Amino acid sequence: MPKKILIFDLNYYPDHVGGAEVAVKEITDRIPPDEYEFHMVCLGYDSKLPKESQEGNVHVHRIGFTKSNVELEDLSKFPLHYNKHLYLFWAPIKGMLLHRKLKFNATWSMMAHPSGVPQAIFGLFYPQVTRILTLQEGDPPEYMERLYKPIWPLFKRVFIKADVIQVISHFLEKWARDMGYTKDIVFIPNGASTESAGARADEATLQALRESVGKQEGDVMLISVSRLVHKNAVDDVIKALALLPTNYKLLVVGGGEDEDKLKALAETEGVGKRVIFTGHVDRTMTAQYRQISDIFIRPSRSEGFGNSFASSMVLRLPVIATQEGGIADFLFDAKRNPDKETTGWAVDKDAPDQIAKAVEEILAHPEQVKQVTENAYQMVTTTYNWNHIAENMKEQVFDKILKNNFATKEIFTS
Structure with a gap:
């Protein structure tokens, strides 16, 4: 009889997923369903989606307001905007109704904000x-x-x-302690989809993609794969582009609430024709956009981990980033981290001039770039491999607290 786990997460496949949702899918798809049965309460948004569906190894239960043909920008408009607020109290009610029928062994919250609140409310009624x-x-x-x-x-x-907190970065481990958690913490990072991200598309496909975004012979294509929100600092990349020669272009892959603002900024900076916005694209396409690009840049103002960085490293793209939050766990700069094997080029946050200088340095030292990108590739394919991560989650988290029959919940060692 499999152990049953109820997951609280704001969104899930097939649409509008981020790093947390990728992690859930990559982990649960690798865990035998005869050992663990996963259910999830999430928002539905789009009326075309069924109220219940099986997505990989997760049985999804959708709640919330919906409308037809939802685009990313619709999520911040009436009535869908209210979903994320109602979720805090709607999700635990749905979870409790499911629990009466399914008898869950555990709840699993993907992030404290906002999914932890429904878990906490559920726990008030079912503390066991x-x-x-x-x-x-x-x-x-x-x-x-x-x-x-x-x-x-x-x-x-x-x-x-x-009963257990698992963190994807040491930055978040400190936050858990600051919030008063005193028990053991399990450090298991997110990963990169090394198989799909590393598979190169055929040349005809890539050439068609180059033509569609206007990349010409002699162009240097910078890329940022990102939700277009303030924390991801695409505005700083646009400002850096204005400091570089006219054959440098920027490919912005992704959508978000700041898209119109960023387009206006590109015009103001005089680089409107050199910045290509793709809008929201299917995650399976992002690897192809990376493959026609020369340098990945995301100078985040804050970051828990950043799957996008690791996925770029798998393709041996040179990576420019800040060392904010969890990025510091894997991006090591030759000057700032002389005791570590170099894996990228670090800049300060809110520093477009440093981004431009890093781009120039990368273009000027191809042999150094070859070594750094190889270092990053080796690190990601060993440390950040989803197979290893799923195995660690199963053994160090699920098995340890659900299969060892502890006398009390307090006994847990990582």
Whole structure:
């Protein structure tokens, strides 16, 4: 009889997924269904999606307001905008109704914000159900703490009542401690889809893609694969592009609430014709966009981990990034981290001039780039391999707290 785990996550496949959702799928798809049965309560958004469906190894239960043919920008408009607020209280009710029928052994929250709050409410009514909390946050802790001031005692319970916390970066481990969690913490990072990301598309496909984005002979294509939100700092990449020669172009892959603002900035900076916005694209296409590009740049203002960096390293793209949050766990700069094997080029946040200089340095030293990208590739394919990560999640988290029949929940060692 498999152990049953109820996952709380805001979104899930097939649409509008981010790093947390990728992690859930990559992990659960690799765990035998005869050992663990996963259910999830998430928002549906699009009326074309069924209320229930099987997505890989996860049985998905969708709630919330919906409308037809939803685009990414619709999520911030009426009525879908209210979904994420209602989710805090709607999701635990749905979870409790499911629990009466399915009898879950554990709940698993993907991020404290916002999914931890439904888990905490569920736990008020069913304290005997084990609680697993994964910290995947990319937003600054100060922002999230300020956001939850009106329900601060409940938000604190997300942390202090967890039976185990798994973090994807040491930056988030510190946050868990700052929030009052005293038990052991399991450090298991996110990974990169090394098989799909590393598979090169045929040349005809890539040439057609180059033509579609206007990449010509002699052009240097910079790329940022990102949600277009303030924390991901695509604005700084646009400002850096204005400092570089006219044969340098920027491919912005992804959509988000700041898209119109960024397009206006590109015009203001005089690089409107050199910045190509793809809008939201299927995640399976992002590898092809990387393959026609020369340098990956994402100078994040905050970051929990950043799957996008690792996926770029798999393709041996040179990576320019800040060392904010979890990025510091894997991006090591020759000057800033002389004791580490170099894996990228680090810049300060809010520093377009440093981005431009890093681009020039990369273009000027091809042999150095070859060594650095090989270092990064080897690191990602060994340390950040989803097969290893799923195995660690199963053994160090699920098996340890659900199969070892502890006398109390308090006994847990990582």
